[in-house]
Amino acid sequence: MKKRVLAAAALATAFVVQSAGAKTLEDVLKEKGVITEADYKEITKSRPVDYSLGKGFTFTTPDEKFQLSLGGRMQFRYTYTDKDSATVSDTSVWQPKRIKLYTSGYAYTKDLTYTFQADFANGSKPTLLDDACLNYRFIDEAQIKFGQFKTPFVRQEIISDGNLQFVDRSPVADNFKHGRDAGAMLYGKVANGLFWYYAGVFGGAGQSNPRTTNNDNLLVGRVVVNPLGDVALTEAELDDSSKPLLSIGASFLQNTLKKATATTFADNVDLTSTSYFGKGWLGSAIATGGKLSNAGEKIDVTTAGVDAVFKWKGLSLQGEYLAAEGDGQTTHTTVRAHGFYTQAGYCVIPKKLEIEGRYSYYDPDRDVINNTQTEVAGGASYYFDKHNLKVQADVAKLYNQIGKADDVQYRLQAQITY
Numbered sequence: 001m002k003k004r005v006l007a008a009a010a011l012a013t014a015f016v017v018q019s020a021g022a023k024t025l026e027d028v029l030k031e032k033g034v035i036t037e038a039d040y041k042e043i044t045k046s047r048p049v050d051y052s053l054g055k056g057f058t059f060t061t062p063d064e065k066f067q068l069s070l071g072g073r074m075q076f077r078y079t080y081t082d083k084d085s086a087t088v089s090d091t092s093v094w095q096p097k098r099i100k101l102y103t104s105g106y107a108y109t110k111d112l113t114y115t116f117q118a119d120f121a122n123g124s125k126p127t128l129l130d131d132a133c134l135n136y137r138f139i140d141e142a143q144i145k146f147g148q149f150k151t152p153f154v155r156q157e158i159i160s161d162g163n164l165q166f167v168d169r170s171p172v173a174d175n176f177k178h179g180r181d182a183g184a185m186l187y188g189k190v191a192n193g194l195f196w197y198y199a200g201v202f203g204g205a206g207q208s209n210p211r212t213t214n215n216d217n218l219l220v221g222r223v224v225v226n227p228l229g230d231v232a233l234t235e236a237e238l239d240d241s242s243k244p245l246l247s248i249g250a251s252f253l254q255n256t257l258k259k260a261t262a263t264t265f266a267d268n269v270d271l272t273s274t275s276y277f278g279k280g281w282l283g284s285a286i287a288t289g290g291k292l293s294n295a296g297e298k299i300d301v302t303t304a305g306v307d308a309v310f311k312w313k314g315l316s317l318q319g320e321y322l323a324a325e326g327d328g329q330t331t332h333t334t335v336r337a338h339g340f341y342t343q344a345g346y347c348v349i350p351k352k353l354e355i356e357g358r359y360s361y362y363d364p365d366r367d368v369i370n371n372t373q374t375e376v377a378g379g380a381s382y383y384f385d386k387h388n389l390k391v392q393a394d395v396a397k398l399y400n401q402i403g404k405a406d407d408v409q410y411r412l413q414a415q416i417t418y
Contacts, residue, residue: 053388054417056102068105073098073162077413084406096121097413098161100130111137115149127207127273130180141188148182148208152198152222153251155307155320156235156341163234163387165316166379167394167411170341170360175280176303176322178253179273180207181218193230198222204255205267206275213266216256224249235318237311238386240350244312253303259286262293276303281337281364282326291333291365298329314347314354336366341375354381356394370401388417 030040050058056071077097083090102117117130133147150158156169157177183202190196204218205211224247231247257277258266263286269277276282282301285292292299307320323338343358360375379394391414398407 053385055104056418058105065109066105066107067110068103070101070103071418072102073100073415073417075099075161075413075415077167077411080410082408082410084404084408100162102131113137127270129208139188141190142186143188144184144186146184148180149185150180151178151183151200151202151218151220151253152185152187153178153220153253153303154305154322155249155251155309156318159233159235162415162417165235165345165354165356165381165392166343166358166377167392167413170320170343170358171373171375171398172320172322172339172341172360172362174274175337175339175362175364176276176305176324177274177280178202178206178218178220178255178277179275181205182210183218189230194226196222196224196226204257205265205269206273206277207270209268209270211267214258216258218253218255220251220253222249222251231309231311234387235316236345236354236381236383236387237314237316237347238351238354238383240314240347241311242313244310247309249307251305251307253301255301257282257299257301259292259295259297259299261295263287276301276324281324281362282335284364285326285335291335292326292328292331294328294331297331300327300329301325302327314350316345318343337362337364338366339363345381351386352383354383355379356381358396373398373400375399387415390415 026035026040029035030037048060048062052058054071055069058067058069060067074096075098077095079093081091099120100117101120102115104113104115106113113135115131115133115135118128119130120128122128129148131149133145133149135143135145137143152158154173154177156173157179161168181202181204183200185198185200187196187198198221200220202218202220203211204216226245226247228244228246231245257269260266264271265277271278271283273279282299284290287293301324303322303324305320305322310317319340319342321340324336326335339360339362341358341360343356345354345356347354356379358375358377362373363371365371375396375398377394377396379392381390381392383390393412396409398409399405
C-alpha cells in the first residue's frame, strides 16, 4: 500500500510540474523579441502566484513587501555493490535518497531573505532539518547570514546535492566536510562575482546539534576568484557556453572537539554522520584503538583546501585538494590526513547527454603505510531539463588498502526538482 501511495505521489508531482512549466503569453512574446526584458519584468513583477522550475511556486503580496517560494526535490536511487570478500555478501539497495521540501523568500524588504529546507528521507532523525536561516543584504559586497546552513568549506559539499554531475559526491568530500551547523557568516560578492569572500563562526558540533558543554567555536573562511566572470555553484557545463569560465577557491577551517569517553565526543556529536568527525578522517582516529581514543581528550582540528573549476562548450573540469590535522591537547598526539579528487565531464549531446570520469585519493593517516583509499569512477547523465529533471548512472571501483578490499559499486538515480 505504501509503495502505491509513493508511486501515485510521484506521478502527481510530475503532472503538476509539466502543467506548471507551460509557457505563458508574455514568455512567448519575450522569446520572439516582441517585448523587451524590461517590459517582461514590468508585466510579471506583480503576479500574485508564479512558478519556475527549481524555485517552485512563488506567492507575492500586492505591495510586494512579502514573498514566499515553495518547492522540493526528490532523488530515488538503486545501488548494487559487488563486495570483494568471501565472508561479506554483495548488497542491493533501493532507497529514496533525498526527499526535500524547501521554502525561501523575503519579508518587509527584498534585502531580508529567509530559507528553510527539510529532508524527509531522514525520517524522524534530528537531521530532518537541513537549513533554517535569515540573510540580510546591506550591499552585494556585505551580507550577513544567521541560522543553520552549510559551512563554506569543501567546494563539492557547498554545491547542492541536486546539482552534481555524478550520482553523489566524491568520498574525499565526505571525509573532509563539516557540513551544516548553526552560526553566523559575513560574506559578499565583489565586482559582479569576480571575487567572493566568506567568514563564519559556528557552534562546531554539527547539524541540528548545539554545543552546550564548553565555549569553543568553529571558525571558517573561504575566498573565491572568478577571473573570467562569476561561476555558478553547479557541476556540469549545461549551457554549452562559448565563453570559458574559471573559478579558483581556497578554504580554511578550525574547530575544537572534546572527547567524552574513549569512543564518543561531548555535546552529542553524531559519530555516524558523513563528515570528518563522523565516518571521516577524524572519526577513524577516535575509534577504539585509534590515536585519539583517550577519554576526555580535547582535539584541535585544522583543515585547509584549494579547488578549481573550468567550464567551456560542454566541457567541465573540477578538482580539489584537502589536508587536515587533529592535535590532542593532553597527549600531544597528532593525526594528519589528506586527499584529493579530479573529475571531468563532457556533453556529447549538448545540454542533454554527458559522460563523466573521476579519480579520488584519500589517506586518513599520513603516518601509517598501506591505509589509503581510492575511487575510479565513470558515469553518464541525461538531462531532460538541466538539473531539474535528470537520470544518472555511474560505476566505481573502490579500493581500500586496509583489508585489500576491491569493491565495485553500481548506481542508478532519478531526480526531479519542482
